[in-house]
Amino acid sequence: MTIERVPARLSGATSHGHLLNLIRATGGMSRQQLLASTGMSRATLYERLETLLRRNLIYEAESMEATGGRRSRKIRFEDRGRVVLSFALGQTHATVAVSDTNGRQLRSRSVEHRINAPEDTVLQPLIRIGTELLDAGTGETLIGIGVSVPAPVDAGTGYVVHPTTIPEWEPDAVVTSVSSQWQVPIVVENDARAGALGECTTENETTVYVKVATGIGCGIVVNGTILRGAHGAAGDIGHIHVASDGPLCRCGRRGCLATFSSGSSLIDRLNSQGMTSLDEIARAAEQGQPDVEAQLLSAADVLGGALAATVTTVNPNRLVLGGTIGTIPYFAEQVRSRVLKDVVERIAEGLLVVAGATGDHAAVDGLTRLVMRKVFAPDAIDMLIVDYPIN
Template identity: 30%
Template sequence: MPSTYRVETFPAATPAASTVFTTVLSQGPLTRVELARRTGLSSAAVTKAVRPLMEAGYVVETAETADEGARPTLGRPANPVRVDGGRALFIGVKVTADEVIAVLTDLCCLIRVARHAPLPARDPSAVIGLIASLTEELLTQAQSYGVAVQGLGIAVSGDVDRAAGVVRYSPFLGWHDIALAELASAATGLPVTVDNDVRALTVAEQWFGDGVGCANFAVVTVGAGIGCGIVVNGRVVSGSHGVAGEIGHLPIDPQGPLCHCGNTGCVEAIASDSAILRRIREDTGRPVADSAAALALAHTGSPAARAAYAHAGETIGRAIGAVVNLLGPERVIISGEGLAAYDLFAEQIREAFTAAAFGTAAQCEVTTRPLPFDEWARGAAAAAIQTFIGSDTC
C-alpha cells in the first residue's frame, strides 16, 4: 500500500463554501440565484464560494445550458452549476459481523466498483488486514479513472467517536476502544473517517436518497441491531460524545429481556433479529436455525412466530413515536435487513407509532427503503466525502 498517496486539499476554505458545495452536490444543478435562495447566503457570497470550486474543477456549468462549443466561464451566472462527480474518488467500507463490503465511488457517491469478502475473524488485526486488502484492490481499480482516491470511510455498528476516530464499543465485533482511523490509515496510506454505520447511512440518505430536501428527518434501521440516524436543521447529529439516536437502547419494557448493554427491556433486546429468533425458540421449543428459518416459520402461520414479530413491530413503533415526539421530523425512513419481515410487523409499527405520537406529530411521514449493504458502504464513502469537503456533523 503506497504511503505517499496524493491527497488534495479541497478548495472550500469557509463554511459558506462548504454549504454551497453540499447544496449543489445534493440538489444540483442549480443557478447561483437558486443557490443563494436555498442556502440563505447573499449572491455575492455564493459567487465567491463557487469561483474556486470551478477553478479547481469540482463544480462545472451544465452542458445543457452552456452555448454549444463555448468554454464554461465564470461570467455567466445564469447557467446552472453541478458537481463533477469524476473529479475525485472515495472508498467506503461497511464492516458487519460476518463480512466486509467495500465500494469505490465518485465525488457524487455513485458506486463504480463493489467488493464483498467474508470476515475470517473479528479481532481488529483481521478486520484491518481485510480492509487494507480490499482498499488496495480498489486503488488499483481507481487507476483506470485517472483521478486520485481522496479518502477512505469505514462504517461500524456501535458507539463510534468519529472526531477521535475510535470505536468505543461495537457489540457485534466485540471491540472496545479501538483506534480504527489511525490503524486503518497506517495500513492503507489514506485519510480515514470512521463513523457509526447508521449515521453514515444517514449522510448518504441526506445527500442522495430519500432525505434530499428534508431539513429534519430520521433513518431507523432494523435487523441485527436497531439504529437511528437523525438530521436536525440540515445537519446529521453525532452528539457531544459521538452517541446520538441510539433508539435501540431505549428501555421500552421494564419487565423485558436483558439487553447486551446491561439494561432491561431495550428496543434491541425485543426487536432485533437475534431477539426475535430467541423468543421464537423459547415459545415454540423448536431449534429454529436462524432468522431466515424464523421468517419462514412465521409465514407458514406459526402463532408463536407471528406473535414475536408483532411484538417487535409494536416496540419499534413506540420507539419511532418517541423520536418523533422529541425531534418533530417531517419523515422517518425505515431500512435495514430486517425489512424482509416487514409484512409481519408493518401494521403493528404503524399502530404503535400513531398511539405514541403526540398531537400533530402523528402527521410525520413513515416510509420504508430497502437498502443492501453496498448502500451502507456507500454511506461510509459519503462520510469520507463529508470530511474531505469540511462538512461536519453536529
C-alpha cells in the same frame, strides 16, 4: 440568459473554498453568473477560478447559450474519475464499495464476518477487498474513505467509544488500520447515523432512521446535520428501558428494547424453529411462516411503542426502517401502525413511516456524502491552497 437560483447560504462566496462550494451546489455556472451571484470583483473571481483550475478542482465544460458575444463556458466541479471507498460494517456482514462523488456505486462486494472478532481478523480482509476493488478501476483517483461501525463513534477523532459490540478492538483500530494503507482523508461514523444521512432525500428534511439487524441502532438527521450528542451516543435506542421484568440485556440490565425487538433476540426466540440467522428469519417471513410472523409482529409493536417518544420529540418528516429485519414489509407496517396510534395527531400528520433501502446501500451513500463534505468543505479547500501553494 437564465441565472440558476443560488441557495442564500451560498451567496456572497469570497474564499476559494466557498467559491468551489457554490459551483458544486449549483451544478456549474458561467463566469458572468458567478460574478452576479457572488458580488466579487472580476479580477478577484478570475484569480480564484484560475487557482481552482490549476488545482484540478474545477474545469471548463460545455458552451452555454450565446448572449450577443462569444459563447461562455460553464465552470463545473471536477468530479470526473474521483471515487470514494466505503466500508459498511455490520455485526455479521460487511460491504465494501467504490462510489463516484454522487454516491453511485461502481463496484462493491459483501462478505460475512463476526464484528466481535479481533480487529485485525475483521479489518485486514476488508482492506484487501478494498484494494482489489480500487485496482479494478481505470483512470480513477481515490479522494477519501468512509467507514461505518455498529458502535458509538467520536466523529472528531474517528475513535470508537463504549465498544460493547467490539470489546476487543482498540478505540483507534479503524483509523490506524485504514490510514496505514491509504493516505487520504478518513471518516468513521456509527452505522445507523451513516444510514440516516444516506436515506435523506432533501437537504431540509428531518429523518429518523432505525436499523433493525442483529442489534438496533438509530440515526437522526436535521437539515442535513447528523445529531451525534455530547458523547457520540445519540440514537442508542437499543437500551431504552421498556420493561422492568424483561430479559437480561448484554449491557447488564433487564428489559432493554434490544431484548424484545433486535435481530439477536428474535434468533433466540426462534431458535427452536430452526432459525439461526437473520437471513433465515427474513426468508421465513417472505414465505409467510406463522410462528415467524407472530414474533416479528410482536417485536415491531414493541419497537413502534418505543419510537413514538422519539418521533414526538424530533417531529420528523420521515421515519425509515432499515436493516435485514427492519425492511421486512409487514414488520415496517406494524411499526408504522403502532407509532401513528401512539403519537398525537399533529405529530402524525404528514409523517411517513417506510422501509428503506435493503443491504448497506444507505450506509454507503451516507459515508460517501460525509467524505465529500470533509474533503471539499470550504475551510479544507482554503487550507489546502494556503498550505500547499502551486508555484
